[in-house]
Amino acid sequence: MTGSHSFDKALDLQPVDDTRMRGQTHPDWANMVGPFGGITAATLLHAVELRPDRIGEPLALTVNFAAPIADGEFDIALKPARTNRTNQHWIAELSQDGDIKTTATMVFGIRRDTWSDDESRMPTVTGPEGLEVSGPPLPWVSQYDMRFVENPFPAEDAEPSESSRTTLWVRDANERGIDFAALAAMSDIFYPRVFLRRGGFFPAGTISLTTYFHANGQELESIGGDYVLGSAHANRFSDGYFDQSAHVWARDGALLASTHQIVYFKG
Amino acid sequence: MTGSHSFDKALDLQPVDDTRMRGQTHPDWANMVGPFGGITAATLLHAVELRPDRIGEPLALTVNFAAPIADGEFDIALKPARTNRTNQHWIAELSQDGDIKTTATMVFGIRRDTWSDDESRMPTVTGPEGLEVSGPPLPWVSQYDMRFVENPFPAEDAEPSESSRTTLWVRDANERGIDFAALAAMSDIFYPRVFLRRGGFFPAGTISLTTYFHANGQELESIGGDYVLGSAHANRFSDGYFDQSAHVWARDGALLASTHQIVYFKG
Numbered sequence: 143m144t145g146s147h148s149f150d151k152a153l154d155l156q157p158v159d160d161t162r163m164r165g166q167t168h169p170d171w172a173n174m175v176g177p178f179g180g181i182t183a184a185t186l187l188h189a190v191e192l193r194p195d196r197i198g199e200p201l202a203l204t205v206n207f208a209a210p211i212a213d214g215e216f217d218i219a220l221k222p223a224r225t226n227r228t229n230q231h232w233i234a235e236l237s238q239d240g241d242i243k244t245t246a247t248m249v250f251g252i253r254r255d256t257w258s259d260d261e262s263r264m265p266t267v268t269g270p271e272g273l274e275v276s277g278p279p280l281p282w283v284s285q286y287d288m289r290f291v292e293n294p295f296p297a298e299d300a301e302p303s304e305s306s307r308t309t310l311w312v313r314d315a316n317e318r319g320i321d322f323a324a325l326a327a328m329s330d331i332f333y334p335r336v337f338l339r340r341g342g343f344f345p346a347g348t349i350s351l352t353t354y355f356h357a358n359g360q361e362l363e364s365i366g367g368d369y370v371l372g373s374a375h376a377n378r379f380s381d382g383y384f385d386q387s388a389h390v391w392a393r394d395g396a397l398l399a400s401t402h403q404i405v406y407f408k409g
Numbered sequence: 410m411t412g413s414h415s416f417d418k419a420l421d422l423q424p425v426d427d428t429r430m431r432g433q434t435h436p437d438w439a440n441m442v443g444p445f446g447g448i449t450a451a452t453l454l455h456a457v458e459l460r461p462d463r464i465g466e467p468l469a470l471t472v473n474f475a476a477p478i479a480d481g482e483f484d485i486a487l488k489p490a491r492t493n494r495t496n497q498h499w500i501a502e503l504s505q506d507g508d509i510k511t512t513a514t515m516v517f518g519i520r521r522d523t524w525s526d527d528e529s530r531m532p533t534v535t536g537p538e539g540l541e542v543s544g545p546p547l548p549w550v551s552q553y554d555m556r557f558v559e560n561p562f563p564a565e566d567a568e569p570s571e572s573s574r575t576t577l578w579v580r581d582a583n584e585r586g587i588d589f590a591a592l593a594a595m596s597d598i599f600y601p602r603v604f605l606r607r608g609g610f611f612p613a614g615t616i617s618l619t620t621y622f623h624a625n626g627q628e629l630e631s632i633g634g635d636y637v638l639g640s641a642h643a644n645r646f647s648d649g650y651f652d653q654s655a656h657v658w659a660r661d662g663a664l665l666a667s668t669h670q671i672v673y674f675k676g
Contacts, residue, residue, distance in 0.1 A: 201650060202617040202671045204471040206514050208491035208498040223502065223509045224475035229616065229673075231475040233500065233512055235490065242490045245500055245514055247473050249616050249671070253648035257607065257676055261573055262644040306528055340524065349496065349516050350469040352619040354652045354671045356645040377529040377656065378623040378664040381520035383468060385621045385667045387654065389644065397645040400652045402669050404469045404516070404621045406496075409524055 147318045148285060149327070152181050153188045155218065163189050163218045167211060171282045176210040178282035179348050180330030184323040186234050186246045189218045191323070197230040198252040199359055200322045204352045206245045212238055228252045253358045262400075264391040267291045270311035270369045278333070286331065288312045289369070295333050300341040306376040306386075308332055317367030320398075322355060325362065328372065328390060329353040329401035335376035335386055336407045344409035349383075353401040357392070365392050382406060414585045415552060416594070419448050420455045422485065430456050430485045434478060438549045443477040445549035446615050447597035451590040453501050453513045456485045458590070464497040465519040466626055467589045471619045472513045479505055495519045520625045527623075529656055529664040534558045537578035537636045545600070553598065555579045556636070562600050567608040573643040573653075575599055584634030587665075589622060592629065595639065595657060596620040596668035602643035602653050603674045611676035616650075620668040624659070632659050649673060 152168035171181040183205045190196055216238050224231040229251035236244035273289035292309040312331060314324065334346035374388035383406055390399045419435035438448040450472045457463055483505050491498040496518035503511035540556035559576040579598060581591065601613035641655035650673055657666045 202473075204514060204617070204619060206469075206490075206498050206516060209493065223473075223512050226476065231473050231509075231512060233502075235500075242498075245490050245498060247471060247512055247514055247617070249473060251616075251650070251673075253650070256647070256649045256674065257603075258645075258647040259606065260645045260647070261606075261642070336524075339526065339528075349518075350471070350514070350619075350621075352471060352617075352669060354617075354669070356647055356650075356652070358648055375528070377667050378525075378527045380523070380525040380527070380623055381625055382523045383518070383520070383623075385623070387667070387669075400644050400654065400669070402619060402621070402654075402667070406518075407523070 147316060149314065149318055149324065153185050153323060155189055155192060158217065161219055161221065164215060165218065166215050167213050169281060170285055173280060173282055176212065178330065179207055179351060180327035181282065182211065182244055183330060183351060184327040186218065186236065187248060187326045188323045189220055189234060190232050190248055190250060193220065195222065196250055197225065198250045200248065200355045201251045202249040202354050203326055204247050204350065206350045207348055208245060209243045211243045260397050262389055262397040264371060264395040265309055265373060267309060267371065273311065285315050286312050287315050293338055296337050296341055298342065302341040303338045306335040306339050307373065308338060309371065309373040311369040311371055313367055313369045319366045320362050320370065322362065325355065325390065325399050326353055328370065329399055331372060332374035332386065332388055334405055334407060335374065335384060336379065336409065339379065340409060344407055346405055346407040348403050348405050351403040353399055355399055357396065357398040361396065368393055370398060382408065414583060416581065416585055416591065420452050420590060422456055422459060425484065428486055428488065431482060432485065433482050434480050436548060437552055440547060440549055443479065445597065446474055446618060447594035448549065449478065449511055450597060450618060451594040453485065453503065454515060454593045455590045456487055456501060457499050457515055457517060460487065462489065463517060464492065465517045467515065467622045468518045469516040469621050470513065470593055471617065472511060473617045474511055474615055476510045478510045483510065527664050531638060531658040531662040532576055532640060534576060534638065540578065552582050553579050554582050560605055563604050563608055565609065569608040570605045573602040573606050574640065575605060576638065576640040578636040578638055580634055580636045586633045587629050587637065589629065592622065592657065592666050593620055595637065596666055598639060599641035599653065599655055601672055601674065602641065602651060603646060603676065606646065607676060611674055613672055613674040615670050615672050618670040620666055622666055624663065624665040628663065635660055637665060649675065
């Protein structure tokens with residue numbers, strides 16, 4: 143990891159006191175309203191990673207996007223709700239001027255060698271090399287090299303799609319090596335499934351995002367800055383909300399993360 | 410809903426002050442160690458339902474099982490982290506003698522009529538009527554009428570299964586009508602997937618559970634005490650942890666909830 147990369151700059155946090163850290167939104171990671179949700183998720187995870195009393199590696203992260211984060215400084219308050227022998231439960235609140243904007247819970251734990259099996263099956267798709275880079279003109283999108291295998295961001299005159307599934311290869315645009323924070327950010331890389339189903343742009347925003355980290359730190363390190371494959375789909379759209387489930391695999395087919403979210407939409 | 414049912418007794422909470430409620434574990438809902446995780450999830454959700462300042466219906470629930478809950482009294486501290494016009498974010502902590510045992514975040518929101526589509530496909534299976542009731546001899550299991558379509562709780566001399574998928578019909582044993590709390594409890598009804606894959610019993614416990622509620626209150630009410638179909642599978646087992654994703658449908662094929670968890674296991 144190099145501190146000069148814009149991902150690391152966005153994750154830069156300074157201690158305020160024993161329970162608080164201060165960060166600042168970074169223009170490279172701006173979305174349409176406030177920062178990209180993935181960078182907020184990554185920052186919250188990184189806040190725990192920085193804690194000297196932290197035990198183990200990330201296992202689970204839930205981020206609740208309660209209100210838009212304004213450009214500028216924010217505070218992250220961290221509380222180790224429970225420390226066990228092999229895992230640790232955290233509660234985090236991100237606030238600006240005393241207003242809570244985001245809440246999160248995280249579980250970190252020690253990984254041990256056990257029976258293992260990867261039941262997920264990475265879709266058989268063409269490699270990233272022959273595909274075009276694409277994505278909407280938003281600052282955070284430019285931080286990634288996204289190559290869509292199936293159902294890219296819909297054009298303005300797009301037809302509705304019968305399937306909500308998007309599959310893409312993605313890596314950091316500057317090939318910064320993947321780590322838990324980067325994987326947390328990539329978990330939120332899929333544009334809202336309602337755009338695809340309805341063929342166009344509709345107001346939409348993630349309300350709550352949960353990511354389970356399957357890979358261990360060594361496994362992530364071995365990927366370096368290579369592409370990973372992400373595939374996302376929705377289950378049900380109703381009453382102004384839909385869910386999304388997604389999986390992220392290494393090029394060799396190993397499942398790195400399972401990630402789920404519930405999204406608000408209009409239309 | 411009738412207060413005389415053991416589900417409602419387990420959810421009985423008394424206000425302690427403006428931010429705290431007190432409950433008590435109920436022997437009917439005991440698991441091997443502490444209460445069934447589903448009843449804890451339901452109790453936390455119900456605590457918010459009881460709040461006079463609560464807005465809307467449950468959309469998302471994440472419960473982190475930080476430590477076993479001992480038989481007896483527990484306190485639930487609730488904090489409305491953020492109240493918006495159409496939704497509300499809650500943080501909850503369940504403690505015993507000042508020790509945090511469970512944390513949770515919940516999002517409640519107002520549902521509005523929008524474009525809707527159910528992309529999930531309920532598996533085509535035989536109805537519950539011709540199937541046998543089964544399940545391991547645990548108090549909480551007796552509170553349900555479970556009829557397995559595929560991969561019931563493995564016998565002691567079971568062979569390992571190549572698939573981690575279990576599908577079952579389930580209803581409350583006394584046909585208590587389904588509501589959000591009951592659906593939250595049913596989200597945790599699937600025995601640990603490692604039992605199935607390895608063919609036997611292994612120490613295992615849910616660490617974090619997330620449920621997204623797709624159905625609205627009216628839709629749930631129309632189901633009454635009828636069976637719902639649940640189907641669960643795992644994606645990856647490694648380093649002592651695995652994830653599970655499950656879906657719960659009404660008999661007419663409507664997806665009621667998507668639910669996900671990460672589980673600790675030995676073996």
